[in-house]
Amino acid sequence: MKQQPGNEVLLRFLSRSANEGFARTAAACFVAQLDPTLEEVNDIKTAVSEAVTNCIVHAYPNCLGPVQMRLRLFEDRTVEVVVKDSGVGIADIEQARTPLFTTGNGERSGMGFTIMESFMDQVKVRSRLGKGTTVVMRRRLSSRAAAPV
Amino acid sequence: MSIACTGEGRTLRAALSGEVDHHRARALMGELDTLIESALPRSLTLDLSGVTFMDSSGIAVVLRAWRRMGELGGVLRVSGVPAQAGKVLRAAGLDRLFALED
Numbered sequence: 001m002k003q004q005p006g007n008e009v010l011l012r013f014l015s016r017s018a019n020e021g022f023a024r025t026a027a028a029c030f031v032a033q034l035d036p037t038l039e040e041v042n043d044i045k046t047a048v049s050e051a052v053t054n055c056i057v058h059a060y061p062n063c064l065g066p067v068q069m070r071l072r073l074f075e076d077r078t079v080e081v082v083v084k085d086s087g088v089g090i091a092d093i094e095q096a097r098t099p100l101f102t103t104g105n106g107e108r109s110g111m112g113f114t115i116m117e118s119f120m121d122q123v124k125v126r127s128r129l130g131k132g133t134t135v136v137m138r139r140r141l142s143s144r145a146a147a148p149v
Numbered sequence: 150m151s152i153a154c155t156g157e158g159r160t161l162r163a164a165l166s167g168e169v170d171h172h173r174a175r176a177l178m179g180e181l182d183t184l185i186e187s188a189l190p191r192s193l194t195l196d197l198s199g200v201t202f203m204d205s206s207g208i209a210v211v212l213r214a215w216r217r218m219g220e221l222g223g224v225l226r227v228s229g230v231p232a233q234a235g236k237v238l239r240a241a242g243l244d245r246l247f248a249l250e251d
Contacts, residue, residue, distance in 0.1 A: 017172035
């Protein structure tokens with residue numbers, strides 16, 4: 001049976017670069033109720049920053065568009081982050097996930113997906129050209145005494 | 150100017166502070182480019198002790214400074230690396246190119 005989330009939040013914002021900081025700070029605030037370690041919070045903030053930056057840089061290269069971020073907390077201390085856009089989509093997901101690959105200019109490192117993969121337990125990417133991209137990331141937090149959801 | 154620069158002659162220390170993400174990366178790259186081109190340092194130390202957050206945009210900022218210093222025959226040092234930024238830079242393998250000092 002599928003686990004039901006203990007708590008959930010849904011945010012929708014425009015693909016402005018100022019919202020990169022907003023999204024990762026909002027994620028950190030929401031996850032704080034599970035009493036994560038500082039390193040766990042920082043890892044989740046970093047992964048969120050990468051996923052949201054991808055929407056801003058790649059999904060909507062020449063315009064602004066909606067970005068949706070859903071955060072869910074599960075009883076087993078799993079944090080799920082879903083970042084979804086309705087942008088241009090990714091032609092080759094495997095290539096996009098390859099370290100150092102970027103369609104951006106010299107200002108991008110091509111390490112976004114690599115960072116998401118190293119900082120989260122699981123990263124899934126679904127994309128359709130012209131329809132958009134959804135990134136689902138999960139991270140199970142370490143057990144801490146007295147940490148109710 | 151969000152980079153505090155100190156040093157004399159051709160030994161420079163540039164202190165970055167705050168959050169280094171895509172939103173700020175272009176401005177930081179521009180400032181570092183200007184700094185390097187105007188001083189042509191032999192040694193540039195990027196002091197990251199004031200950096201409160203860094204994502205892969207920061208990797209591009211540091212790599213760009215490292216490449217430019219290499220072209221000039223100089224050296225880049227990266228010091229005061231906070232834990233979070235260090236984890237990002239190490240995940241990208243930058244510790245194989247230069248030392249990341251605490």
